[in-house]
Amino acid sequence: MDPDSPQDMAALLKALGEANRMSLVYELCDANAPQNAMCLCSCCDVDASVVSRHLKVLAQEGVVTSERKGREKTYALNREELVRSLRALADKIERTCHDEGRM
């Protein structure tokens, strides 16, 4: 993920820019341990298959990581990476020619 690439950044934010997916992210955010899909199901009122697909989208963009745990699959937020990307964007927006002429 190159934060200087609008395409890359758009792809990441697109994955996050859906209400149910964002709910999953918030749910994982509050959880202090990886959660399985069944558990995550509770935060958005959709079929389990839909949750599965949303998690797949999030995984493809590197937002979450998954691990097989027996017959369950646990998901965890990829916090570092996600925070880095969001901060990079915020920095870019804040910094660029905001204090031009003052440096």
Added chain:
Amino acid sequence: MDPDSPQDMAALLKALGEANRMSLVYELCDANAPQNAMCLCSCCDVDASVVSRHLKVLAQEGVVTSERKGREKTYALNREELVRSLRALADKIERTCHDEGRM
């Protein structure tokens, strides 16, 4: 915009989660003065009407502000608001139960 609301946050990121719109944002990011739509057109290879619509979406989510300047309309990034929202999300992701047990 309530950063604690997954719905609100998703709506914002959805507006940003499209390649051409993100290109517009990056273009405005690098510009040190408000730009009109014709000028912004150059950064994404689409019709002027499409740019107009994308800018409308960004304006509706508060990403940009616009102002009539004669027959042109100039657009500027709403930097503070945008940065605040992105940082709020990053903070939320980073903070939550990341150092639980260490406080």
Added chain:
DNA sequence: GACATATTTGCACAACTATGCAAATATAGG
């Protein structure tokens, strides 16, 4: 192997979205 539980996949479908083009509107300058 039979069964239970968790997740994924195939399929269908409705809704949404990005796009281009042409027409409409807004505004400035003669």
Added chain:
DNA sequence: CCTATATTTGCATAGTTGTGCAAATATGTC
């Protein structure tokens, strides 16, 4: 008023996306 330039809107369209249901798959338990 006419013309030129900038932006928006109406319309059609192709492509994408979120969704549910049922079937398939994976894995654990007995």
